[in-house]
Amino acid sequence: MFTEQMVDGRGNTVVTAKRTFDRVSLPHLGNQVLRMGVAANMGLDSADIPYAAERGVNLWLYGRSFGKATVPLKALLAHEREKHVVVMLGTFVLTARGARRTVEKARRELGIDCVDLFLMPWLGCTSRFSPAIQDELVEMREEGIVRGVGTSIHDRQRAGRLAANSILDAFMLRYNAKHPGAEQDVFPHLATRDPIVISYTATSWKQLLKPLKGIDMSPWPGADTGATMPPLTAALCYRFVLNSPHVHATWTGPANREQFDENLAALEAGPLSVEEEAWVREYGKQVKAKRKRDYV
Template identity: 35%
Template sequence: MVVGRLGLASNGIDRYGVEWAVDRGVNYLYWGSLRWPGFGQAVRHLAQSRREELVIVVQTYARVAALVGVSIERALRQLGIDYCDLVLLGWWNEPPPPGIVDAARRVCEAGKARQLIVSCHQRQTFREYIEDPTYGAIMVRYNAAHPGAESEVFPYLGPHPPANDQPPGRPGVVTYTATRWGALLDPAFTPPGERTPCGTDCYRFALTHPDVDVTLCGAKTHDELRLALDALERGPMSKEELAWMKRVGTVVRTTSTQRSGNPVVHLLDRVTRVQGLKHG
């Protein structure tokens, strides 16, 4: 499975934006909790002739085992495809119960998916996921305002492999919220004397880390998508650029209350805060 470095989420971009991104080398397409019709139309159209190029990810927040397969089947019908490449078990701050995992495995055994991926906001839990061969990949928050994965997640992956050589047992790493829900782009939170990052900077920051395989982009406009795509052309950041991003990120983290516009994520985020599981 060949995966491009930049992924595209279903939460806003239209059909033509998706097709443009795929023509530019983006093939990781994420059917998440917010599902705009244009994104689904693009996947349905592209899959007719380019299915083998695409890595299609379907997320399920199902907390009842019987609903896991149902939610995946519904998503496949919406996208007009017979299978997805990854089933994402969404927002499991603690390992999912066996019933959920078994239900997801049955989806794979039935030929409806190839591998499982899991997302989490409790970074300490990722060590268990990394060591569990159930998961072909993990999805973790990582940006200049929340760089904690550098010390709490990535080290457990082991030595980074040579390019294009993923050793057995080492899961892929997908990161998200590269712009910290837009707060890193807001000059109101930029410290005096520093340049405000643009989208290109935020995606370059995440993609520069050697343990990051894919960074997810939630572009809602063609301009936002263009800035994300520019990150692929500009390549890794220098040490000086990384230091600048972290200086800005530190201030954003301490002064901004901006959170996801996804109502499902917002609700789960509130629950996580109440439980004391939220880490920066």
């Protein structure tokens, strides 16, 4: 295990989150979580929620389209509330009242007093960040019905500014080998306030997993010329993301239990070597050059 350090407002170096490759203590919340959280709206069955918890998952993304996860997640929280972190992702938040209604709905559905982290959805697209909404977020945090507030956001430049100076405790960002731009636009601005960073779409919506013509890559480090890559495996995509010291955790949205087990294997495999990370980064660069749809 190692610790991260940041410089406070007085220029003092302070120790923040403790982490290993597979576990991290979240700043602002203090909970230690597995660095792979589950977004249960992509195909997992109800029985897969307790199964994932048995495998160590204790970070959960919850939202409007997560219906079949509600009952098993509620049951899980009824017995082990302190062990789990619930991240609520809104759908549309355009008013202060809408923000509060979204949180209250999640509390009722899951039978909990407090949502650990409330994320404003796709800031600038399906949610606003007006002064009234900001005041409401702070008020809910002070009331204790949410422990932290954050946003999911595509606008990296804006995310960088908000990371440096805002009320937000957390950011959900697209970050993967095809789209590593957060390294320039967001990560340099994190040190001042040390917000939580949770990434998503490690596989770039499976683009990094699909064969692509015209790719010119050297063999995988240490492999024979006849190595079967590219494309990448899901585990390699997740390991690339979790190699970043700025990413606290990443979401996985497996279609079934088999995919969940395959993705979780990334944590067991551990960090990529310097050579492996460079290889994955180069492959992502080539994929982006050929598959130019930036929204994926």
